[in-house]
Amino acid sequence: MCGIVGAVSQKDIVPILIEGLKRLEYRGYDSCGVAVHQDGQLRRARSTSRVAELQDLAAQDGVAAGTGIAHTRWATHGAPAVHNAHPHFSHGPGVDAPQGPGRVALVHNGIIENHDELRAELKAHGYVFLSQTDTEVIAHLVDLLYQGDLLDAVQQAVARLKGAYAIAVFHRDEPHRVIGAREGSPLVLGVGRDEHAGAFFLASDAMALAGVTDQIVYLEEGDVVDLQLGRYWITARGEVTGRFQSVVREVRTVHAHSGAAELGPYRHYMQKEIFEQPVAIANTLDAVTGISPELFGDGAYRVFKDIDNVLILACGTSYYAGSTAKYWLESIAKIPTSVEIASEYRYRDSVPNPRTLVVTISQSGETADTLAALKHARSLGMLHTMTVCNVSTSAMVRECALSFITRAGAEIGVASTKAFTTQLVGLFLLTLALAQTRGHLTEEQEAEHLKALRHLPVAVQAVLALEPQVIAWSEEFARKENALFLGRGLHYPIALEGALKLKEISYIHAEAYPAGELKHGPLALVTAQMPVVTVAPNDALLEKLKSNMQEVRARGGELFVFADGDTRIESEPGLHVIRMPEHYGALSPILHVVPLQLLAYHTACARGTDVDKPRNLAKSVTVE
Structure with missing residues (x-):
């Protein structure tokens, strides 16, 4: 979601700031702005349009x-x-008119939970608020605490903040100085070199600095960084003294994959990323030569031997990946598994088990709810942690003892596609590794599963060839305002994901149910105006699913079925069938989600929505 870029340089840095914002547009936003220290004053431009x-x-x-x-x-x-857009200025009471150029300029990602309390205090000091944001509180607080040293003022200010934040701030009286700080929201430092030697940069995502520098410092929780011309230093509060002291953080060479942000011949990034799935899956499997706990990091074998259950924490699409993995883990690895929505888990009483493998799933590795849930699980004594993530340098990877890095590449579209299918690949590999460790995987079974995984890119490519048939369906869906999605067993989470995709980008209200639940309430919704999308693989539940489909037909409902070729489900009036190229056993969910992605995408195109930037949504959800 929100993006930050900042810089201190001897050259004009506005083009770099603007280009950095463009690289972060994919995260989702509804306003933007830039502020500079120019001719001894603060100047800014803000917009509720695009960068x-x-x-x-x-x-x-x-x-x-x-x-x-x-x-x-x-x-x-x-x-x-515009008045709520960042950067925000602060004005000392009695010094500057509230609409004047200001003394402090500040940008902020995150949410300040005690902003009401601070707002009341600052108003008592004479500060005037021109926005409804919690961010303006921080700007005024820094101004109040400023006594000639911006670093000191920011250190004092962040000590009073409750919640999550990444901030970048500068002061009118200190040219060529920017202070950054983070707690609960990501922030990186870029070290300039070559033509940018002596310059330093801040960003909420290293991608914002692609093409400017590849020398990146990932700031840790509680860090405050001071950027000046030719030098920077980082401070953190000491655990014993509680005072800020200098710390050293590693400078890493990071290639931010800026080329992945190029649209190429595709109409939208979402379409591009749907069609990149065969390559993304192949890349994710590239280093997998066999099944071994060490796929997930050093010491994984010891951890896997020590656990007796799995807890999966995730949000949104990643939650549905975890819900699919539950079926695999319990049926193949024979290990009890629970899946929790991360935003709920930390706020309820649960029964901790130190022999739990806590698995987080996140495309960005910066999802605030999931990070908070992970920390909560650790606080309960569950120290065996692992993440399935698409960003190797993310906070999630750094926080977890073990990890599996998917190689989906940068995902620009807000609605996740290739990140989801590669997460499923990583979770299936985890299932096999746990099954092997627990003695539930023979060499013959391992070979069969590896063969199926290797064939996945070709199988997905065959599903993508169904696009023309899906486009024909989308023209009818575009005229609807509601839809039901049905699945059974491990395809129920796939139905949930299909419904989520449709509602995210086409704004059609869609719900998903286990097909057997129809007669327990949702059947009341079925009419000729309610399309019912059904995921119909040729598995043990097929005959039960056919009965559920007849319940829909008997009420005049119209079925749209993605069926395996040998299911003997034929098209007829009121029953539309698209035949999948092949049945794929346990890995079938990875194939069946692809036409659901295409259906959502082409329906959204037919309705004329902003596919890559759906309203009210953001790519990387870094606030609770």
Whole structure:
């Protein structure tokens, strides 16, 4: 979601700030802005349109300087409006008019939970608030605490904040200085070299700095970083003294895959990423030569031998990946598994078991709810942790003892596609590794599963060839306002994912149910105006599923069925069938989700929605 870019340089950094925001557009936003230290004053440009308009505004107003910060905002506190857009300025009471150029400029990702308390205190000091954001509170607080040293003021300010934040801030009286701080939201430091030697950068995502620097420092929880020309230093609060002291963080060479953000011949990034799935799956499997616990990190064998159950924590699409994996883990690895929505888990009483493998799933590795749930699980004494993640340098990977890195590449579209299918691949490999460790996987079974995994890219490519048939269906779906999705067994989570995709990008209300639940309530919704999408693999539940389909037909419902070729389900009036190329056993969910992605995508195109940037949503959800 929200994006931060900041810089200190001897050159004009506005083009770098704007380009950084463009690289972060895929995360989702509803306003944007840039502020600089120019001619001894703070200047800014803000917009509720796209970054391209902000670029034009900044050029028209002559905004150019060597010190500045920029931001894309996804609204939490306050509606999307220019006065709520970042950067926010602060003005000392009795010194500057509230609408004046200001003394402190600040951008912020995250949510400040005690903003009401701080707002009341700051109003008592004479500060005037021009926005409804929690961010403006931080700007005023820094201004209140400022006594000639911005680093000291920020250190004092963050000590009073409750919640999650990543901030970048500069002061009118200190040119060529930017302070950054993070707690619960990601922030990285970029070290300039070559033509940017002596310059330093801040960003919420290393991708924002692609093409500028590949020398990245991942700031840790509680870090405060001071950027000046030619030097920087990082401080963190000491556990014993509680005072800030200098710390050293590793400088890493990071290639941010900026080329992945190029659309190429595709109409939308989502379409591109759907069709990249065969390559993404092949890349994810590239280093897998056999099944071994060490696929998940050093010491995995010892951990796998020590556990007696699995707890999966995730949100949204990743939660559905975990729900699918539960079927695999219990049927193949024979290990009890529970799947929890991360945003709920930390707020309920649960029964901890130190012999639990806690598995988090996240595309970005920065999902705030999942990170918080992970920390909660650890606080309960569950220290065996693992993540399935698409970003090797993310907070999730750093927080977990074990990890499996999917190789989906950068996913730009808000609605996840290739990240989901590669997560399923990683979770299936985890299932096999646990089955092997627990003595439930023979060499013959391992060979069969590996063969099926190796064939997956070809199988997915065959499913993508069904696109013309799916397009024909989408034209009918585009005229609907509601839809039901049905699945059974391990395909029920796939039905859930199909419904989520349709509602995310086409804005059609869609729900998913286990097909056997129809007669327990949802059947009341079925009419000729309610399309019912059914996932129909040729598995042990097929005959039960056919009975459920007859329940729909008997009520005048119209069925749209993705069926394996040998299911003997034929098209007829009121029953539309698209035949899948082949039945794929335990890995069938990975194939069956692909036409559901295509259906959502082409329905959204037919309805004319903003496919890659659906309303109200963001790519990487870094607030609770």
